[in-house]
Amino acid sequence: MWKRCRSFKMRHQLLSCGVVAFVALMNAEASPSRAADIYENGIPIPIRKPVIAQDASEPLQEPAFFKITTGSTASSYFAAGEALAALISHPPGADRCRTAQRCGPAGMLAVAQTSEGALANIIAVNAGDFQSGLAPADLLSDAVNGRGAFQTSGPATNIRAIANLYVETVHLLAAKDAGISELTNLAGRRVSVGPAGSGGNLYANLLLETGRLEESITTTELDLYDAADALISGDLDAFFYLGGAPVPFVQDMLATGLVDLVGIGGAPMAVLYESRTYILPHVIANGTYQGTAQRETIGTNAVWIVNTAVSDQRIYEITRALWQDDNRETLKAGEQKFNWYELDRAASDLPIGLHPGAQRYYDEVERADMADTQTDEAPVVTEDETTNETPAAN
Numbered sequence: 001m002w003k004r005c006r007s008f009k010m011r012h013q014l015l016s017c018g019v020v021a022f023v024a025l026m027n028a029e030a031s032p033s034r035a036a037d038i039y040e041n042g043i044p045i046p047i048r049k050p051v052i053a054q055d056a057s058e059p060l061q062e063p064a065f066f067k068i069t070t071g072s073t074a075s076s077y078f079a080a081g082e083a084l085a086a087l088i089s090h091p092p093g094a095d096r097c098r099t100a101q102r103c104g105p106a107g108m109l110a111v112a113q114t115s116e117g118a119l120a121n122i123i124a125v126n127a128g129d130f131q132s133g134l135a136p137a138d139l140l141s142d143a144v145n146g147r148g149a150f151q152t153s154g155p156a157t158n159i160r161a162i163a164n165l166y167v168e169t170v171h172l173l174a175a176k177d178a179g180i181s182e183l184t185n186l187a188g189r190r191v192s193v194g195p196a197g198s199g200g201n202l203y204a205n206l207l208l209e210t211g212r213l214e215e216s217i218t219t220t221e222l223d224l225y226d227a228a229d230a231l232i233s234g235d236l237d238a239f240f241y242l243g244g245a246p247v248p249f250v251q252d253m254l255a256t257g258l259v260d261l262v263g264i265g266g267a268p269m270a271v272l273y274e275s276r277t278y279i280l281p282h283v284i285a286n287g288t289y290q291g292t293a294q295r296e297t298i299g300t301n302a303v304w305i306v307n308t309a310v311s312d313q314r315i316y317e318i319t320r321a322l323w324q325d326d327n328r329e330t331l332k333a334g335e336q337k338f339n340w341y342e343l344d345r346a347a348s349d350l351p352i353g354l355h356p357g358a359q360r361y362y363d364e365v366e367r368a369d370m371a372d373t374q375t376d377e378a379p380v381v382t383e384d385e386t387t388n389e390t391p392a393a394n
Contacts (some may be wrong), residue, residue, distance in 0.1 A: 065108075065109050066131050066318075068110060068132050069115045069130040070082075071114065071117050071121075071134070072115075072198075074223055074249070075117070075198070077117075080338065084112070084304070085111055087321060087327045088108070088321045092106075105313070108314070113130070116195065118197070119199075122135050122143045122305070128158065131306060132305060132310070133305055134165070135199075136168060136300045136303070137278040137302075138277075138278040138279050140305065141351035144351065149202075159305050160308055161303055161354050161355065162305070162355060163319065163346040163347065164303055164350065165302045165303065166301070166302050166340050167300070167341075168242055168244045170204070170264060170297050172261070172263075173238060175238070176257070176259060180260070182263060183211050183268075184213070186237075191220075192222040193220075194221060194222070195223050200242035203279075206276070206279075207298070228249075232259075244302060247336070254291065254292055261289060263296045264295075265297070269281065278349075280298070281297075281299075283296055310357075313357065343365065
């Protein structure tokens with residue numbers, strides 16, 4: 001594991017290796033033969049399956065591991081899943097969990113796991129292969145309605161939402177000397193649309209279809225790092241990437257001075273917005289990427305989804321930890337900022353229903369807000385008014 005990580009050529013892959021190794025460590029209990037792959041300074045790390053005490057008369061507890069299926073190590077989903085897993089894990093003796101409601105259920109260990117992307121995530125969570133995962137709102141709408149990629153398999157009926165997390169935007173990166181300043185300039189070019197099954201691949205192909213460009217370009221399905229290498233070496237003219245801005249990798253690409261961030265907008269997009277309710281026009285604001293002015297693009301919400309079989313209590317505690325004040329500050333201070341949503345956006349405009357455990361939390365928040373409002377609006381009786389009241393007749 002560590003040997004493979006050291007062979008990565010790019011800094012971002014090196015940064016992710018510690019998490020990949022952690023995920024392998026967490027999963028080795030399911031495959032003991034993998035333990036020999038994990039070393040620290042040449043010393044094998046012993047694999048121990050977590051033991052949670054349980055009285056024989058009690059009902060069987062849920063698994064200690066709570067797995068979040070994300071995307072490749074290059075994806076925004078993996079970075080988001082890593083951050084979420086760190087927030088909600090509640091291992092025995094964890095200092096941070098001494099703060100009330102800051103962690104998920106006691107004894108639960110959350111891990112972010114790589115996957116082939118958004119489509120695979122929805123399929124896996126719906127099938128119960130993973131308890132939870134991340135997926136774009138637009139694709140979830142297709143899933144629950146049995147459209148598009150889900151037309152053959154039929155509607156996904158076993159998924160619910162925990163929350164909207166942030167808006168993910170389509171980035172179109174082009175070689176600076178390629179003369180690409182808008183979507184229509186891709187005609188006749190070599191373009192990577194991202195790995196099959198990823199959200200980026202879905203929206204890249206939608207954009208090319210909307211712009212009637214799909215037959216006039218040469219497309220490949222490279223992952224982010226291979227696409228970046230091909231672009232820099234001159235073997236590719238442009239590539240699409242879906243992620244929550246600002247994406248550190250995109251900033252590093254732009255900092256080379258060899259790459260432009262291309263705006264995506266104009267009249268053709270109106271057709272897309274009419275046909276896809278959960279795709280919205282979005283602006284990457286001026287200064288989001290250093291030295292880059294604002295760019296029009298399209299976006300959709302990244303949604304944290306969960307299988308319906310996960311208990312209400314577990315999801316209630318996970319949702320509560322997600323929105324705990326200290327945890328919100330931790331997310332905002334992370335390396336990948338994402339522009340995480342605030343609580344008022346958590347359950348709005350979701351393409352699927354909320355899990356009952358998440359619904360319980362949001363209902364509690366709403367009741368508390370209503371009680372605070374009623375307290376604020378209650379008339380205040382001053383001391384003078386009390387003193388000057390007319391005495392009651394005998």
